[in-house]
Amino acid sequence: MAPKPAAPPDERTTRERILDIAIELFIEKGYDKTSLREIAERLGFSKAAVYYHFASKDDILLALHLRLHDLLREALAGLGEPDATADMWPLLLDGLIEGLIANRQLFVMHERNRAAFEQLHDKRHHEGDHEDLEGQLRGVLADHTVPLPTRVRMACSLGAVISGVMMAGDAFADVPSAELVAILRGAMNDLLGAAALAR
Amino acid sequence: MAPKPAAPPDERTTRERILDIAIELFIEKGYDKTSLREIAERLGFSKAAVYYHFASKDDILLALHLRLHDLLREALAGLGEPDATADMWPLLLDGLIEGLIANRQLFVMHERNRAAFEQLHDKRHHEGDHEDLEGQLRGVLADHTVPLPTRVRMACSLGAVISGVMMAGDAFADVPSAELVAILRGAMNDLLGAAALAR
DNA sequence: GTCTATATTTCGATAGAC
DNA sequence: GTCTATCGAAATATAGAC
Numbered sequence: 001m002a003p004k005p006a007a008p009p010d011e012r013t014t015r016e017r018i019l020d021i022a023i024e025l026f027i028e029k030g031y032d033k034t035s036l037r038e039i040a041e042r043l044g045f046s047k048a049a050v051y052y053h054f055a056s057k058d059d060i061l062l063a064l065h066l067r068l069h070d071l072l073r074e075a076l077a078g079l080g081e082p083d084a085t086a087d088m089w090p091l092l093l094d095g096l097i098e099g100l101i102a103n104r105q106l107f108v109m110h111e112r113n114r115a116a117f118e119q120l121h122d123k124r125h126h127e128g129d130h131e132d133l134e135g136q137l138r139g140v141l142a143d144h145t146v147p148l149p150t151r152v153r154m155a156c157s158l159g160a161v162i163s164g165v166m167m168a169g170d171a172f173a174d175v176p177s178a179e180l181v182a183i184l185r186g187a188m189n190d191l192l193g194a195a196a197l198a199r
Numbered sequence: 200m201a202p203k204p205a206a207p208p209d210e211r212t213t214r215e216r217i218l219d220i221a222i223e224l225f226i227e228k229g230y231d232k233t234s235l236r237e238i239a240e241r242l243g244f245s246k247a248a249v250y251y252h253f254a255s256k257d258d259i260l261l262a263l264h265l266r267l268h269d270l271l272r273e274a275l276a277g278l279g280e281p282d283a284t285a286d287m288w289p290l291l292l293d294g295l296i297e298g299l300i301a302n303r304q305l306f307v308m309h310e311r312n313r314a315a316f317e318q319l320h321d322k323r324h325h326e327g328d329h330e331d332l333e334g335q336l337r338g339v340l341a342d343h344t345v346p347l348p349t350r351v352r353m354a355c356s357l358g359a360v361i362s363g364v365m366m367a368g369d370a371f372a373d374v375p376s377a378e379l380v381a382i383l384r385g386a387m388n389d390l391l392g393a394a395a396l397a398r
Numbered sequence: 399g400t401c402t403a404t405a406t407t408t409c410g411a412t413a414g415a416c
Numbered sequence: 417g418t419c420t421a422t423c424g425a426a427a428t429a430t431a432g433a434c
Binding site for chain 4: 235236246254255256
């Protein structure tokens with residue numbers, strides 16, 4: 001997941017640079033409390049210039065939503081067939097961990113602005129395509145053909161990974177990624193392994 | 200934790216009723232996108248009346264912050280001595296689970312408005328008391344005298360419980376609380392038990 | 399305690415020059 | 417592609433009557 005194009009620091013599109021700054025500010029102050037003026041100023045130009053690259057403020061959030069979506073698409077590709085998902089869950093989660101770490105900022109931003117993203121989703125609801133990722137996830141977790149304990153542990157494992165990764169730039173700031181990944185994999189095994197689910 | 204006073208539905212203070220409605224709306228639309236006019240209308244009176252009970256919009260969020268704080272204070276009382284905390288963690292978490300479920304709405308609201316709460320915290324930072332709960336938590340997780348794998352699993356377990364509980368009104372809507380609690384306790388044991396930490 | 403104004407501010411968004 | 421200037425909307429907060 002997420003090889004991350006990682007273009008040379010100065011060959012980034014203006015559009016991309018706006019999004020990068022937006023992530024920073026949306027983490028610091030939150031989406032709603034961040035004005036387009038602030039984004040523009042931090043980039044060294046004016047508000048109107050931002051409007052040349054994005055039709056609206058929502059449009060910026062939407063673009064970030066798409067970044068998230070693209071990153072998760074590969075890792076969660078298996079969410080199509082609800083039956084098989086439970087079995088694939090450990091692998092699915094495994095593929096997720098490294099992507100989460102590599103794009104930590106983006107996911108932290110999402111964590112801290114859930115309400116704003118949900119509102120965005122409601123707007124799209126009245127429009128086109130419905131490849132609602134979060135909805136699919138809920139569907140899997142609500143699937144009654146899978147034993148309840150398994151489903152609960154699936155939900156837990158997801159929260160556990162996210163929580164562990166979010167601390168990576170904080171309480172675990174000095175921990176090498178590889179080490180963190182190894183520990184997380186171990187924890188996920190205890191949570192989802194055959195031995196655990198057989199109980 | 201959280202015996203929850205649960206006053207008779209109609210003997211609630213107007214102030215309390217405002218807070219209840221605020222929780223609802225902050226979940227539905229988010230803190231920033233919710234206007235005081237909406238809160239007032241849903242209660243059947245006008246915006247100015249709300250200002251009689253709360254000095255500002257921030258003041259409403261602050262009151263909700265205190266509700267959260269009071270609920271967590273008991274459960275996380277052990278966070279005082281950083282050394283002993285790692286040992287007590289399983290018990291600490293155990294005490295948390297039921298409180299989280301009993302006051303799910305409040306915690307969901309917090310989850311979806313993290314940015315707003317953080318901003319609130321920054322303001323208090325320039326003022327009085329510093330019994331910063333979230334800060335203490337970070338301190339414990341950063342404590343280098345505790346083995347890294349243990350700390351990571353502590354962070355994971357917290358995220359796991361929260362994630363599991365949040366789904367309670369959603370994908371696990373039809374699951375009895377007692378059953379959910381039992382499964383969560385089992386999962387936490389696998390994540391934090393002596394066998395797991397000895398690995 | 400609750401109401402009807404109203405003051406004030408800020409922000410998203412647009413128009414049009416360069 | 418970026419600027420200055422401005423419009424219009426909405427929200428917080430206040431004043432003062434009842």
